Amino acid sequence: MSLFQPSRGNASSTTASYQSPPWGESPPWSASTAAAPQPSRTSAIGYEAVRASRDFWTIQRRYGSFVRPVCTLFIIWYFLFVIVAVFAPGFMRISVFGDVNVGLCFGVLQFVSTFAIAVSYRRWARHRLDPLSDRLRHRLEGGQRQ
Amino acid sequence: MTGLAATGAPFTVGTPALNFGIFAFFVVVTLVIAVSAAGRNRSTTDYYAGGRAFTGWQNGIAIGGDYLSAASFLGIAGIIAIYGYDGFLYSIGFLVGWLLVLMLISEPFRNTGRYTMADVLDLRLKAPRVRAAAAASTLTVSLFYLLAQMAGAGALVSLLLGVRGSVGQDLVVAVVGILMIFYVLVGGMKGTTWVQIVKATILAAGAAVTTVWVLSRAGFSLPALLQHAAASSPAGNRVLGPGLEYGVNTTTKLDFISLALALVLGTAGLPHVLMRLYTVPNAREARRSVVWTIWLVGLFYLCTLLLGFGAMWLVGGKRILAAPGGGDSAVPLLADKLGGTLLFGIVAAVAFATILAVVAGLTITASASFAHDVYAGLARHGEAEPADEIRVARITAVVIGIVAVIGGIYAKGIDVAFLVGLAFAIAASANLPSILYSLFWPRFNERGALWSIYGGLITAVGLIIFSPVISGASSSLITDRHIDFAFFPLNNPGIVAIPVAFFLGWLGTVTDRRPADSARFARMQVRALTGVGAERR
Numbered sequence: 001m002s003l004f005q006p007s008r009g010n011a012s013s014t015t016a017s018y019q020s021p022p023w024g025e026s027p028p029w030s031a032s033t034a035a036a037p038q039p040s041r042t043s044a045i046g047y048e049a050v051r052a053s054r055d056f057w058t059i060q061r062r063y064g065s066f067v068r069p070v071c072t073l074f075i076i077w078y079f080l081f082v083i084v085a086v087f088a089p090g091f092m093r094i095s096v097f098g099d100v101n102v103g104l105c106f107g108v109l110q111f112v113s114t115f116a117i118a119v120s121y122r123r124w125a126r127h128r129l130d131p132l133s134d135r136l137r138h139r140l141e142g143g144q145r146q
Numbered sequence: 147m148t149g150l151a152a153t154g155a156p157f158t159v160g161t162p163a164l165n166f167g168i169f170a171f172f173v174v175v176t177l178v179i180a181v182s183a184a185g186r187n188r189s190t191t192d193y194y195a196g197g198r199a200f201t202g203w204q205n206g207i208a209i210g211g212d213y214l215s216a217a218s219f220l221g222i223a224g225i226i227a228i229y230g231y232d233g234f235l236y237s238i239g240f241l242v243g244w245l246l247v248l249m250l251i252s253e254p255f256r257n258t259g260r261y262t263m264a265d266v267l268d269l270r271l272k273a274p275r276v277r278a279a280a281a282a283s284t285l286t287v288s289l290f291y292l293l294a295q296m297a298g299a300g301a302l303v304s305l306l307l308g309v310r311g312s313v314g315q316d317l318v319v320a321v322v323g324i325l326m327i328f329y330v331l332v333g334g335m336k337g338t339t340w341v342q343i344v345k346a347t348i349l350a351a352g353a354a355v356t357t358v359w360v361l362s363r364a365g366f367s368l369p370a371l372l373q374h375a376a377a378s379s380p381a382g383n384r385v386l387g388p389g390l391e392y393g394v395n396t397t398t399k400l401d402f403i404s405l406a407l408a409l410v411l412g413t414a415g416l417p418h419v420l421m422r423l424y425t426v427p428n429a430r431e432a433r434r435s436v437v438w439t440i441w442l443v444g445l446f447y448l449c450t451l452l453l454g455f456g457a458m459w460l461v462g463g464k465r466i467l468a469a470p471g472g473g474d475s476a477v478p479l480l481a482d483k484l485g486g487t488l489l490f491g492i493v494a495a496v497a498f499a500t501i502l503a504v505v506a507g508l509t510i511t512a513s514a515s516f517a518h519d520v521y522a523g524l525a526r527h528g529e530a531e532p533a534d535e536i537r538v539a540r541i542t543a544v545v546i547g548i549v550a551v552i553g554g555i556y557a558k559g560i561d562v563a564f565l566v567g568l569a570f571a572i573a574a575s576a577n578l579p580s581i582l583y584s585l586f587w588p589r590f591n592e593r594g595a596l597w598s599i600y601g602g603l604i605t606a607v608g609l610i611i612f613s614p615v616i617s618g619a620s621s622s623l624i625t626d627r628h629i630d631f632a633f634f635p636l637n638n639p640g641i642v643a644i645p646v647a648f649f650l651g652w653l654g655t656v657t658d659r660r661p662a663d664s665a666r667f668a669r670m671q672v673r674a675l676t677g678v679g680a681e682r683r
Contacts, residue, residue, distance in 0.1 A: 045678065051668040059675050067249045075410070078242045082406040085235060085388040086399045092231075093387035098369035099376060103231055103387050110238045111444050117245055118440040122433060130430065137676040 045140055059132045066124055074117055081106055162307040168491040169306070172499045173325060176341050180333035183340040190532045191681075193539060194261040194514045195424040196335040198681070202431040204343060206438020209422045211342030212507040213240075213413075213439065214349060214446055215291075216298040216474070216500050221563030222447070224473025226454020227480075228463045230375075230385025232392055233454055235402070236563060237447035239409025244443065246414040248436040254585050254674035255423050256432035260681050263420050263577060264519045270584035270670045271663075273592040274524055279599040281519035283576035284417040286603060288512035289549065290572055291418070292505055294565035296322065296554020299501045301471035301562070305478060306494040316555045322502060323551035329506040330513065330543045338506050339425060345496075345503040350442060352496045353449040356477070359484050360456030368452075375455040378462055385458065401636045405567050408640030412570025415577030418511040429677050456480055474562055505550065513542035560623065567638055568610055575602030575643035579651045585674060587655075589662040594655030602647025609639035 092103030225233030264280035364371035392402035482490035517539035522530035618630035
């Protein structure tokens with residue numbers, strides 16, 4: 001909680017620029033039902049202070065520490081496959097067993113790796129990211145209600 | 147299905163009448179679903195985002211339904227049936243791109259946007275000109291993709307209903323257009339989503355059954371299936387490795403790399419996929435939906451691999467190429483070989499339902515972008531009444547339907563998977579750079595966004611116009627060989643247009659002297675990663 005104390009004063013000065021939603025003067029929740037947040041709850045958050053806070057920094061760093069290497073790796077892995085398929089078709093034709101060749105196995109491995117990354121990202125995010133972001137969100141939304 | 151068989155039986159087996167009956171059955175079922183699921187569609191959130199009431203798995207399957215177009219089902223299997231392994235390369239690109247959507251796009255998008263892609267850019271940059279640019283590229287990509295689907299519809303139906311003349315085909319394209327307008331007008335996003343869910347389920351089940359059937363013919367042995375397939379192809383064992391279609395010379399190789407780039411980066415820029423992320427209540431469900439989509443799409447593409455080789459073996463490339471619709475007819479012909487005319491009719495009707503559902507999804511995306519971004523956001527400065535906005539969206543849907551019908555009539559005969567590859571290239575160059583920059587680059591600004599969107603769009607479309615797609619080759623749109631302005635040698639512009647768009651986004655940003663708006667970036671990041679202030683139901 002105390003992390004955001006310094007931001008309060010800051011927030012009031014930046015309120016004006018945040019008050020109008022990006023699509024114009026009509027508030028974003030005008031078309032939605034009662035469950036939508038009240039203007040005062042979201043418009044007064046000092047986003048820059050939040051971004052500079054330690055909690056947010058942890059979330060950001062954690063997110064980056066998974067997503068950055070995994071995205072880099074799967075893109076390299078995919079283009080390795082493409083380059084080999086285009087420039088070394090002979091290698092892809094080497095038999096593994098019978099008519100099942102390297103190319104087919106390489107291709108199926110692309111599927112396997114995609115499934116594996118998707119499942120592990122989901123699991124990782126649920127356990128390592130969601131609790132942190134939930135806590136911060138509750139605090140930010142709750143903190144504005146007073 | 148047994149009831150269907152009973153009603154279908156009195157017809158002479160193998161006549162277009164049976165196929166027509168099955169078609170009509172599917173159309174009626176999907177129409178009933180669209181109408182009954184539609185609800186009232188009173189607010190814009192209902193009409194554009196299905197009330198944000200879908201669960202992760204429902205939306206995941208619906209995204210799969212939007213994504214698995216006729217190009218996937220018929221096109222990829224057809225390429226595999228004719229060129230073997232090279233078709234497999236397509237499906238891998240189509241699948242792997244989803245990881246970008248999952249990890250970089252889905253949650254931030256759901257957290258920071260409302261209905262369209264332009265919402266996200268506008269939250270970050272607050273610039274009407276950027277919203278206009280994003281709307282322009284959304285409309286272009288949707289129309290291109292629509293064109294591909296409509297072209298496929300004409301070819302498919304000519305095969306199924308025995309419609310040979312071009313007037314008959316044009317009529318079919320027109321009927322598809324009318325049906326799709328109806329789905330969108332009546333169903334809104336909610337009805338369209340349920341049509342996608344039903345369609346994706348039938349499509350996956352149909353593909354799975356046919357695949358198991360093919361495998362059983364080969365004694366459930368993959369090596370045996372491959373061996374039979376290779377033995378029945380004139381190219382022999384070469385079909386089991388890459389290079390038959392793309393390995394001809396350096397140009398075709400580069401063309402393939404260009405396509406691979408477009409496929410893997412294009413998925414994350416497809417407006418009708420991005421818009422689906424808003425139909426769930428929160429970012430977590432958006433993430434869950436994409437994981438569902440990855441499973442559905444991946445398993446489906448594994449099936450198409452076997453279906454393609456199965457068609458190569460049981461139907462044969464020569465017969466497939468001779469059939470109306472060419473490679474796109476491989477799977478229906480395979481179904482005919484396996485299960486007779488009834489299975490043929492069912493598979494064909496599934497493919498038809500696929501085209502209908504995908505065009506409906508594209509139409510609602512394009513009409514939402516026009517009504518929400520251009521009409522409400524720009525013309526009315528965000529002060530449009532929801533009822534007016536929905537009315538504009540509906541009128542737009544009708545206009546888009548007409549444009550797509552006219553375009554589809556001109557584009558028929560072009561390979562569907564190939565046209566979709568072009569749509570992916572445009573999406574990857576016009577949309578993806580500005581999306582990624584606004585989510586993750588603090589300095590990104592208005593000029594960078596405008597340069598990358600318009601630059602990517604113009605480069606991609608321009609290179610297509612000056613490519614062999616339009617003129618100068620035997621497969622060109624302009625059949626007169628004397629007209630040749632194809633100075634760009636590749637069919638797919640991705641390898642040039644995508645880097646150009648990323649570069650222009652960077653260049654535009656760094657040449658703009660105004661200081662970066664760190665407050666807006668802070669808001670973007672905090673909202674994207676925590677979900678503060680995200681749109682609720």
